[in-house]
Amino acid sequence: xxxxxxxTHLIATALVAGALFFAAAxxxxxxxxxxxxxEWLDDALARLVAFxxxxxxxxxxxxxxAAASEMSGQAWIQxxxxxxxxxxxxxxxHVWLARLAAMAVLAGLLTVNRPPNSRLRKGIAAxxxxxLLVSLAATGHAANDSRGMLVQGVHLLAAGIWFxxxxxxxxxxxxxxxxxxxxxxxxxxxFVALFAVGVIAVSGVLNALVHAPHASMLLGTDYxxxxxxxxxxxxxxxxxxxxxxxxxxxxxAGESGQGYAHLSLVRSVATEAIIVMMILLLAGFxxxxxxxxx
Amino acid sequence: MISKRGxxxxxxxxxxxxxxxxxxxxxxxxxADPAVGSAVTVSPKEVRLWFTEELESAFSTxxxxxxxxxxxxxxxxxxxxxxxxxxxxxxxALSPGxxxxxxxxxxVDSHTTExxxxxxxxxxxxxxxx
Numbered sequence: 001x002x003x004x005x006x007x008t009h010l011i012a013t014a015l016v017a018g019a020l021f022f023a024a025a026x027x028x029x030x031x032x033x034x035x036x037x038x039e040w041l042d043d044a045l046a047r048l049v050a051f052x053x054x055x056x057x058x059x060x061x062x063x064x065x066a067a068a069s070e071m072s073g074q075a076w077i078q079x080x081x082x083x084x085x086x087x088x089x090x091x092x093x094h095v096w097l098a099r100l101a102a103m104a105v106l107a108g109l110l111t112v113n114r115p116p117n118s119r120l121r122k123g124i125a126a127x128x129x130x131x132l133l134v135s136l137a138a139t140g141h142a143a144n145d146s147r148g149m150l151v152q153g154v155h156l157l158a159a160g161i162w163f164x165x166x167x168x169x170x171x172x173x174x175x176x177x178x179x180x181x182x183x184x185x186x187x188x189x190x191f192v193a194l195f196a197v198g199v200i201a202v203s204g205v206l207n208a209l210v211h212a213p214h215a216s217m218l219l220g221t222d223y224x225x226x227x228x229x230x231x232x233x234x235x236x237x238x239x240x241x242x243x244x245x246x247x248x249x250x251x252x253a254g255e256s257g258q259g260y261a262h263l264s265l266v267r268s269v270a271t272e273a274i275i276v277m278m279i280l281l282l283a284g285f286x287x288x289x290x291x292x293x294x
Numbered sequence: 295m296i297s298k299r300g301x302x303x304x305x306x307x308x309x310x311x312x313x314x315x316x317x318x319x320x321x322x323x324x325x326a327d328p329a330v331g332s333a334v335t336v337s338p339k340e341v342r343l344w345f346t347e348e349l350e351s352a353f354s355t356x357x358x359x360x361x362x363x364x365x366x367x368x369x370x371x372x373x374x375x376x377x378x379x380x381x382x383x384x385x386x387a388l389s390p391g392x393x394x395x396x397x398x399x400x401x402v403d404s405h406t407t408e409x410x411x412x413x414x415x416x417x418x419x420x421x422x423x424x
Contacts, residue, residue: 071353071400089352092404141320143403144347290320290405 001076002066007284009063010136011163011277012055014156016106017129018164019049024122026165026189027172028181041175045168046110049129052164053107056132060103064096095138102132133160140287141211148210155203158196163280165189165196166273173266177257183249186265190245197238204234211291221292226285233279240272321347321401323409324379333414337388341367341395348378353400356383361392378402390417 023045068086069079087093106128109121134153142148172185208218208227218224244265251261324344328334341358351373358367368384381399393415398408 067404070406071350071404073398073406085352090350090400090404091402092350139404141403141405144401288405290407 002063002070003285003288004281005059005063005066005284006287007281009056009059010156010284010287011280012052012059013133013136014160014163014280015052015167016049016056016164017126017133017157017160018162018166019045019052019168020122020126020129020164021161022165022168022172022189023049024119024126026168026185026192028184028188037175041172044171044175048167048171049110053103053110057103060096060100067092091143092139095135099132099135102128102135106132130157130160133157141291142207145210148207151203151206151210154199155207158199158203159276159280159283162193162196162200163273163276165193166269166276170266170269170273173262173269177262179252179255179257179259179262182262182265183252186244186249186252190249193241194245197241200234204230217292223286223289223291226282226289230279230282230286233275233282237272237275237279240268240275244268244272320403320405320407321345321349321379321399322407323397323411326395326411328413330411331413333416335416337415338385340382340384342380342382343395343397345379345381345399345401347401347403349373349381350400350402351378353406354381354398356381356395356397358383358385359394359396360388366393388415390415 023042027041064083064086065076065079068074068082069076071086071090071092072079072082074082087097106125109125109128133156136156137143137149137152140152142152169186169189173182176182212218212224212227218227248261248265248268252265255261322345323330324346326344327342328338341356343356354371354373356367356371357365357369360366366386366388368386371381371383374380374382381397391414392412394410394412396408396410398406400406
Protein backbone atom coordinates (compact mmCIF):
# COMPACT_ATOMS: atom_id res chain seq x y z
CA UNK A 1 0.00 0.00 0.00
CA UNK A 2 2.80 2.42 0.81
CA UNK A 3 4.29 1.79 -2.63
CA UNK A 4 1.02 2.79 -4.33
CA UNK A 5 0.62 5.82 -2.06
CA UNK A 6 4.16 7.00 -2.78
CA UNK A 7 3.92 6.20 -6.50
CA THR A 8 0.74 8.24 -6.96
CA HIS A 9 2.21 11.07 -4.88
CA LEU A 10 5.28 11.05 -7.10
CA ILE A 11 3.10 11.20 -10.22
CA ALA A 12 1.06 14.14 -8.90
CA THR A 13 4.11 16.07 -7.74
CA ALA A 14 5.96 15.48 -11.02
CA LEU A 15 2.90 16.69 -12.93
CA VAL A 16 2.82 19.96 -10.96
CA ALA A 17 6.57 20.56 -11.20
CA GLY A 18 6.83 19.72 -14.90
CA ALA A 19 3.77 21.72 -15.95
CA LEU A 20 4.97 24.79 -14.03
CA PHE A 21 8.43 24.43 -15.55
CA PHE A 22 6.87 24.15 -19.01
CA ALA A 23 4.83 27.33 -18.49
CA ALA A 24 7.87 29.24 -17.23
CA ALA A 25 10.65 27.97 -19.46
CA UNK A 26 9.26 26.28 -22.57
CA UNK A 27 6.37 28.45 -23.71
CA UNK A 28 7.48 31.49 -25.69
CA UNK A 29 7.78 34.60 -23.51
CA UNK A 30 5.65 36.83 -25.69
CA UNK A 31 2.02 35.91 -26.17
CA UNK A 32 1.45 34.15 -29.44
CA UNK A 33 -1.14 35.48 -31.87
CA UNK A 34 -4.76 35.13 -30.83
CA UNK A 35 -5.14 32.27 -33.29
CA UNK A 36 -2.80 30.19 -31.15
CA UNK A 37 -5.38 30.09 -28.33
CA UNK A 38 -2.85 31.32 -25.76
CA GLU A 39 -5.55 32.45 -23.33
CA TRP A 40 -7.18 28.99 -23.45
CA LEU A 41 -3.76 27.40 -22.97
CA ASP A 42 -2.86 29.53 -19.94
CA ASP A 43 -6.18 28.65 -18.35
CA ALA A 44 -5.83 24.94 -19.19
CA LEU A 45 -2.31 24.85 -17.73
CA ALA A 46 -3.58 26.56 -14.56
CA ARG A 47 -6.32 23.94 -14.25
CA LEU A 48 -3.81 21.13 -14.86
CA VAL A 49 -1.54 22.46 -12.10
CA ALA A 50 -4.49 22.96 -9.72
CA PHE A 51 -5.59 19.37 -10.34
CA UNK A 52 -2.03 18.15 -9.80
CA UNK A 53 -1.63 20.14 -6.60
CA UNK A 54 -4.91 18.80 -5.22
CA UNK A 55 -3.79 15.27 -6.05
CA UNK A 56 -0.40 15.99 -4.48
CA UNK A 57 -2.07 17.01 -1.20
CA UNK A 58 -4.45 14.02 -1.09
CA UNK A 59 -1.74 11.49 -1.96
CA UNK A 60 0.61 13.10 0.58
CA UNK A 61 -1.94 12.35 3.31
CA UNK A 62 -2.36 8.76 2.09
CA UNK A 63 1.40 8.35 1.99
CA UNK A 64 1.74 9.67 5.56
CA UNK A 65 -0.96 7.30 6.76
CA ALA A 66 0.61 4.34 4.97
CA ALA A 67 4.02 5.26 6.39
CA ALA A 68 2.56 5.43 9.91
CA SER A 69 1.10 1.96 9.40
CA GLU A 70 4.42 0.62 8.11
CA MET A 71 6.52 2.26 10.81
CA SER A 72 4.32 1.13 13.70
CA GLY A 73 3.43 -2.27 12.29
CA GLN A 74 -0.24 -1.50 12.98
CA ALA A 75 -3.25 -1.81 10.69
CA TRP A 76 -4.47 1.30 8.87
CA ILE A 77 -7.24 2.19 11.33
CA GLN A 78 -5.00 1.91 14.39
CA UNK A 79 -2.12 3.64 12.62
CA UNK A 80 -4.04 6.95 12.55
CA UNK A 81 -3.22 7.44 16.22
CA UNK A 82 0.50 7.12 15.48
CA UNK A 83 0.58 9.89 12.85
CA UNK A 84 1.42 12.69 15.34
CA UNK A 85 4.37 10.64 16.61
CA UNK A 86 5.55 10.11 13.02
CA UNK A 87 5.35 13.84 12.31
CA UNK A 88 7.11 14.90 15.50
CA UNK A 89 9.71 12.21 16.07
CA UNK A 90 10.95 11.02 12.68
CA UNK A 91 13.04 12.41 9.85
CA UNK A 92 10.28 11.39 7.43
CA UNK A 93 7.74 13.41 9.45
CA HIS A 94 9.91 16.52 9.47
CA VAL A 95 10.41 16.36 5.70
CA TRP A 96 6.68 15.72 5.23
CA LEU A 97 5.79 18.83 7.26
CA ALA A 98 8.29 20.97 5.35
CA ARG A 99 6.82 19.76 2.08
CA LEU A 100 3.31 20.50 3.34
CA ALA A 101 4.42 24.07 3.99
CA ALA A 102 5.88 24.29 0.47
CA MET A 103 2.60 22.96 -0.93
CA ALA A 104 0.66 25.61 0.97
CA VAL A 105 2.94 28.40 -0.28
CA LEU A 106 2.65 27.14 -3.85
CA ALA A 107 -1.14 26.91 -3.58
CA GLY A 108 -1.18 30.48 -2.26
CA LEU A 109 1.03 31.70 -5.09
CA LEU A 110 -1.17 30.09 -7.71
CA THR A 111 -4.39 31.33 -6.09
CA VAL A 112 -3.42 35.00 -5.94
CA ASN A 113 -1.84 34.83 -9.35
CA ARG A 114 -4.11 32.65 -11.46
CA PRO A 115 -3.00 32.21 -14.17
CA PRO A 116 0.51 33.58 -13.55
CA ASN A 117 0.93 36.47 -15.94
CA SER A 118 4.55 37.45 -15.63
CA ARG A 119 7.75 35.59 -16.39
CA LEU A 120 9.02 36.20 -12.86
CA ARG A 121 5.87 34.88 -11.17
CA LYS A 122 5.85 31.83 -13.42
CA GLY A 123 9.51 31.28 -12.56
CA ILE A 124 8.89 31.50 -8.82
CA ALA A 125 5.99 29.04 -9.04
CA ALA A 126 8.14 26.67 -11.11
CA UNK A 127 10.96 26.82 -8.56
CA UNK A 128 8.54 25.94 -5.74
CA UNK A 129 7.12 23.07 -7.79
CA UNK A 130 10.57 21.69 -8.55
CA UNK A 131 11.68 22.02 -4.90
CA LEU A 132 8.56 20.13 -3.85
CA LEU A 133 9.54 17.34 -6.23
CA VAL A 134 13.26 17.24 -5.44
CA SER A 135 12.59 17.15 -1.68
CA LEU A 136 11.21 13.65 -2.13
CA ALA A 137 14.84 12.53 -2.36
CA ALA A 138 15.13 13.21 1.39
CA THR A 139 12.60 10.51 2.25
CA GLY A 140 13.68 7.45 0.30
CA HIS A 141 16.59 5.06 0.02
CA ALA A 142 19.00 7.97 -0.42
CA ALA A 143 18.02 9.70 2.83
CA ASN A 144 21.07 8.29 4.60
CA ASP A 145 23.63 9.51 2.12
CA SER A 146 24.06 13.11 0.93
CA ARG A 147 25.62 12.17 -2.39
CA GLY A 148 22.94 9.60 -3.07
CA MET A 149 20.33 12.19 -2.16
CA LEU A 150 21.84 14.63 -4.67
CA VAL A 151 21.78 12.05 -7.46
CA GLN A 152 18.22 11.05 -6.57
CA GLY A 153 17.20 14.72 -6.50
CA VAL A 154 18.61 15.27 -9.98
CA HIS A 155 16.87 12.06 -11.15
CA LEU A 156 13.52 13.29 -9.81
CA LEU A 157 14.01 16.77 -11.24
CA ALA A 158 14.62 15.45 -14.75
CA ALA A 159 11.73 12.97 -14.50
CA GLY A 160 9.33 15.71 -13.43
CA ILE A 161 10.35 18.08 -16.21
CA TRP A 162 9.83 15.27 -18.71
CA PHE A 163 6.53 13.93 -17.33
CA UNK A 164 4.76 17.18 -16.44
CA UNK A 165 6.10 18.79 -19.59
CA UNK A 166 4.55 16.10 -21.77
CA UNK A 167 1.05 16.78 -20.39
CA UNK A 168 1.59 20.52 -20.78
CA UNK A 169 2.87 20.02 -24.33
CA UNK A 170 -0.25 18.05 -25.16
CA UNK A 171 -2.38 21.00 -23.99
CA UNK A 172 -0.23 23.43 -25.97
CA UNK A 173 -0.73 21.37 -29.13
CA UNK A 174 -4.48 21.09 -28.53
CA UNK A 175 -4.72 24.84 -28.01
CA UNK A 176 -3.59 25.86 -31.44
CA UNK A 177 -3.95 25.35 -35.16
CA UNK A 178 -0.89 27.52 -35.71
CA UNK A 179 1.65 25.01 -36.94
CA UNK A 180 4.50 27.52 -36.45
CA UNK A 181 3.67 27.85 -32.76
CA UNK A 182 3.16 24.10 -32.41
CA UNK A 183 6.48 23.40 -34.12
CA UNK A 184 8.35 25.95 -32.00
CA UNK A 185 6.94 24.72 -28.68
CA UNK A 186 7.47 21.05 -29.54
CA UNK A 187 11.02 21.73 -30.67
CA UNK A 188 11.88 23.70 -27.51
CA UNK A 189 10.42 20.99 -25.31
CA UNK A 190 12.21 18.34 -27.38
CA PHE A 191 15.61 19.83 -26.56
CA VAL A 192 14.83 20.05 -22.85
CA ALA A 193 13.30 16.55 -22.81
CA LEU A 194 16.36 15.13 -24.58
CA PHE A 195 18.58 16.61 -21.89
CA ALA A 196 16.22 15.37 -19.15
CA VAL A 197 16.18 11.85 -20.57
CA GLY A 198 19.99 11.81 -20.62
CA VAL A 199 20.08 12.92 -16.98
CA ILE A 200 17.49 10.28 -16.04
CA ALA A 201 19.52 7.55 -17.72
CA VAL A 202 22.83 8.54 -16.10
CA SER A 203 21.41 9.18 -12.61
CA GLY A 204 19.28 6.03 -12.84
CA VAL A 205 22.33 3.90 -13.62
CA LEU A 206 24.25 5.54 -10.77
CA ASN A 207 21.36 4.89 -8.36
CA ALA A 208 21.21 1.27 -9.44
CA LEU A 209 24.98 0.88 -9.00
CA VAL A 210 24.74 2.21 -5.44
CA HIS A 211 22.03 -0.25 -4.42
CA ALA A 212 23.01 -3.23 -6.58
CA PRO A 213 26.67 -3.03 -7.67
CA HIS A 214 26.41 -6.29 -9.60
CA ALA A 215 23.74 -7.01 -12.20
CA SER A 216 23.32 -10.49 -10.75
CA MET A 217 21.95 -8.88 -7.56
CA LEU A 218 18.92 -7.70 -9.53
CA LEU A 219 17.90 -11.15 -10.70
CA GLY A 220 15.36 -13.00 -8.62
CA THR A 221 14.57 -10.06 -6.32
CA ASP A 222 11.47 -7.84 -6.20
CA TYR A 223 13.70 -4.77 -6.27
CA UNK A 224 15.45 -6.01 -9.39
CA UNK A 225 12.15 -6.89 -11.06
CA UNK A 226 10.75 -3.41 -10.51
CA UNK A 227 13.99 -1.83 -11.73
CA UNK A 228 14.04 -3.96 -14.87
CA UNK A 229 10.35 -3.09 -15.46
CA UNK A 230 11.21 0.60 -15.20
CA UNK A 231 14.04 0.18 -17.68
CA UNK A 232 11.84 -1.61 -20.22
CA UNK A 233 9.16 1.09 -19.97
CA UNK A 234 11.84 3.78 -20.22
CA UNK A 235 13.02 2.24 -23.48
CA UNK A 236 9.42 2.17 -24.77
CA UNK A 237 8.93 5.84 -23.87
CA UNK A 238 12.15 6.71 -25.71
CA UNK A 239 10.78 5.09 -28.86
CA UNK A 240 7.70 7.34 -28.71
CA UNK A 241 9.90 10.35 -27.95
CA UNK A 242 12.04 9.60 -31.01
CA UNK A 243 8.97 9.18 -33.24
CA UNK A 244 7.61 12.52 -31.97
CA UNK A 245 10.89 14.36 -32.42
CA UNK A 246 12.08 12.93 -35.71
CA UNK A 247 8.85 11.56 -37.17
CA UNK A 248 5.91 13.88 -36.54
CA UNK A 249 7.67 17.18 -35.77
CA UNK A 250 9.28 17.68 -39.21
CA UNK A 251 5.92 16.90 -40.86
CA UNK A 252 4.19 19.70 -38.93
CA ALA A 253 5.85 22.27 -41.17
CA GLY A 254 4.01 20.97 -44.21
CA GLU A 255 0.56 21.27 -42.61
CA SER A 256 -1.92 24.03 -41.93
CA GLY A 257 -4.28 23.81 -38.97
CA GLN A 258 -4.61 20.64 -36.91
CA GLY A 259 -3.76 18.16 -39.64
CA TYR A 260 -2.82 14.49 -39.53
CA ALA A 261 0.75 15.00 -38.24
CA HIS A 262 -0.45 17.50 -35.60
CA LEU A 263 -3.15 15.19 -34.21
CA SER A 264 -0.85 12.17 -34.45
CA LEU A 265 1.70 14.12 -32.42
CA VAL A 266 -0.96 14.92 -29.78
CA ARG A 267 -1.85 11.22 -29.47
CA SER A 268 1.75 10.09 -29.43
CA VAL A 269 2.70 12.65 -26.76
CA ALA A 270 -0.21 11.42 -24.61
CA THR A 271 0.93 7.80 -25.04
CA GLU A 272 4.48 8.73 -24.09
CA ALA A 273 3.14 10.57 -21.02
CA ILE A 274 1.10 7.53 -19.95
CA ILE A 275 4.18 5.29 -20.25
CA VAL A 276 6.20 7.73 -18.13
CA MET A 277 3.35 7.73 -15.60
CA MET A 278 3.67 3.93 -15.37
CA ILE A 279 7.40 4.35 -14.81
CA LEU A 280 6.73 6.75 -11.93
CA LEU A 281 4.23 4.35 -10.41
CA LEU A 282 6.85 1.58 -10.58
CA ALA A 283 9.30 4.01 -8.98
CA GLY A 284 7.00 3.96 -5.95
CA PHE A 285 7.65 0.23 -5.63
CA UNK A 286 11.40 0.60 -6.21
CA UNK A 287 11.58 3.28 -3.50
CA UNK A 288 9.79 1.17 -0.89
CA UNK A 289 11.29 -2.25 -1.64
CA UNK A 290 14.49 -3.32 0.12
CA UNK A 291 17.40 -3.38 -2.33
CA UNK A 292 19.44 -6.58 -2.54
CA UNK A 293 21.60 -6.90 0.53
CA UNK A 294 24.91 -8.40 -0.44
CA MET B 295 20.17 24.01 -27.95
CA ILE B 296 22.39 21.96 -25.66
CA SER B 297 26.05 21.86 -26.65
CA LYS B 298 28.20 18.75 -26.40
CA ARG B 299 30.32 20.61 -23.85
CA GLY B 300 27.22 21.17 -21.71
CA UNK B 301 26.32 17.51 -21.79
CA UNK B 302 29.86 16.48 -20.85
CA UNK B 303 29.90 19.01 -17.98
CA UNK B 304 26.60 17.67 -16.72
CA UNK B 305 27.85 14.08 -16.84
CA UNK B 306 31.02 15.01 -14.97
CA UNK B 307 29.01 16.87 -12.33
CA UNK B 308 26.73 13.91 -11.77
CA UNK B 309 29.56 11.40 -11.73
CA UNK B 310 31.61 13.50 -9.33
CA UNK B 311 29.05 13.18 -6.57
CA UNK B 312 29.25 9.41 -6.58
CA UNK B 313 31.89 7.64 -4.58
CA UNK B 314 32.45 4.07 -3.65
CA UNK B 315 30.53 4.34 -0.39
CA UNK B 316 26.90 4.36 -1.32
CA UNK B 317 24.10 3.87 1.15
CA UNK B 318 22.66 0.38 1.17
CA UNK B 319 19.15 1.63 2.15
CA UNK B 320 17.02 -0.12 4.79
CA UNK B 321 18.72 -0.88 8.09
CA UNK B 322 20.18 -4.38 8.11
CA UNK B 323 21.81 -5.96 11.13
CA UNK B 324 25.52 -5.48 10.76
CA UNK B 325 26.77 -7.16 13.97
CA ALA B 326 25.67 -7.89 17.49
CA ASP B 327 27.07 -8.34 20.98
CA PRO B 328 26.55 -11.09 22.06
CA ALA B 329 27.11 -12.25 18.49
CA VAL B 330 24.39 -14.00 16.49
CA GLY B 331 24.30 -17.71 17.42
CA SER B 332 27.16 -17.38 19.88
CA ALA B 333 27.67 -19.02 23.26
CA VAL B 334 28.91 -16.94 26.15
CA THR B 335 30.21 -17.99 29.52
CA VAL B 336 29.54 -14.68 31.24
CA SER B 337 26.03 -13.35 31.64
CA PRO B 338 26.08 -10.20 29.45
CA LYS B 339 24.94 -6.94 31.01
CA GLU B 340 23.30 -5.78 27.81
CA VAL B 341 22.61 -6.64 24.19
CA ARG B 342 23.94 -4.28 21.53
CA LEU B 343 22.98 -4.38 17.86
CA TRP B 344 24.75 -2.36 15.17
CA PHE B 345 22.86 -1.66 11.94
CA THR B 346 23.92 -0.55 8.49
CA GLU B 347 21.87 2.66 8.65
CA GLU B 348 20.97 5.29 11.22
CA LEU B 349 17.84 4.42 13.20
CA GLU B 350 14.77 6.36 14.29
CA SER B 351 14.47 5.84 18.04
CA ALA B 352 10.70 6.49 18.06
CA PHE B 353 9.97 3.29 16.13
CA SER B 354 12.93 1.03 16.86
CA THR B 355 12.36 -1.70 19.42
CA UNK B 356 14.41 -4.49 20.94
CA UNK B 357 13.65 -7.13 23.52
CA UNK B 358 15.13 -10.37 24.80
CA UNK B 359 13.25 -13.46 25.97
CA UNK B 360 14.29 -16.77 27.50
CA UNK B 361 13.40 -20.23 26.23
CA UNK B 362 9.95 -20.02 27.85
CA UNK B 363 9.23 -16.66 26.24
CA UNK B 364 9.66 -14.63 29.43
CA UNK B 365 11.19 -11.20 29.11
CA UNK B 366 14.71 -11.00 30.54
CA UNK B 367 15.61 -7.48 29.45
CA UNK B 368 15.40 -4.28 31.47
CA UNK B 369 12.74 -2.73 29.21
CA UNK B 370 15.04 0.16 28.35
CA UNK B 371 15.75 -0.57 24.67
CA UNK B 372 16.98 2.59 22.96
CA UNK B 373 19.02 3.97 20.11
CA UNK B 374 22.40 5.08 21.41
CA UNK B 375 22.53 8.86 21.70
CA UNK B 376 26.05 9.13 20.31
CA UNK B 377 25.78 6.43 17.66
CA UNK B 378 22.41 6.34 15.81
CA UNK B 379 23.26 2.99 14.23
CA UNK B 380 23.45 1.26 17.64
CA UNK B 381 20.42 -0.22 19.42
CA UNK B 382 20.99 -1.43 22.97
CA UNK B 383 19.07 -2.85 25.91
CA UNK B 384 20.12 -3.92 29.42
CA UNK B 385 19.68 -7.48 30.69
CA UNK B 386 18.90 -9.05 34.03
CA ALA B 387 21.38 -11.65 35.29
CA LEU B 388 20.89 -14.61 32.96
CA SER B 389 20.94 -18.21 34.04
CA PRO B 390 22.23 -20.88 31.65
CA GLY B 391 19.99 -21.37 28.62
CA UNK B 392 19.09 -20.09 25.17
CA UNK B 393 17.90 -16.53 24.73
CA UNK B 394 16.19 -14.93 21.78
CA UNK B 395 16.85 -11.32 20.72
CA UNK B 396 13.94 -9.81 18.76
CA UNK B 397 14.29 -6.48 16.98
CA UNK B 398 12.26 -4.24 14.74
CA UNK B 399 13.84 -1.00 13.54
CA UNK B 400 12.99 2.01 11.44
CA UNK B 401 15.83 3.61 9.53
CA VAL B 402 15.89 7.32 8.66
CA ASP B 403 15.01 6.42 5.06
CA SER B 404 11.59 5.54 6.58
CA HIS B 405 11.80 1.80 5.98
CA THR B 406 11.37 -0.90 8.60
CA THR B 407 13.25 -4.16 8.98
CA GLU B 408 12.91 -6.84 11.63
CA UNK B 409 14.56 -10.04 12.73
CA UNK B 410 15.66 -12.20 15.59
CA UNK B 411 18.51 -14.44 16.64
CA UNK B 412 19.56 -16.51 19.62
CA UNK B 413 22.60 -16.77 21.83
CA UNK B 414 23.41 -19.26 24.57
CA UNK B 415 24.61 -18.77 28.08
CA UNK B 416 26.60 -21.88 28.87
CA UNK B 417 25.88 -23.99 31.94
CA UNK B 418 28.41 -24.49 34.66
CA UNK B 419 30.61 -21.56 33.78
CA UNK B 420 28.27 -18.64 34.29
CA UNK B 421 29.43 -15.67 36.24
CA UNK B 422 28.22 -12.12 36.29
CA UNK B 423 29.89 -9.69 33.93
CA UNK B 424 32.20 -7.25 35.71
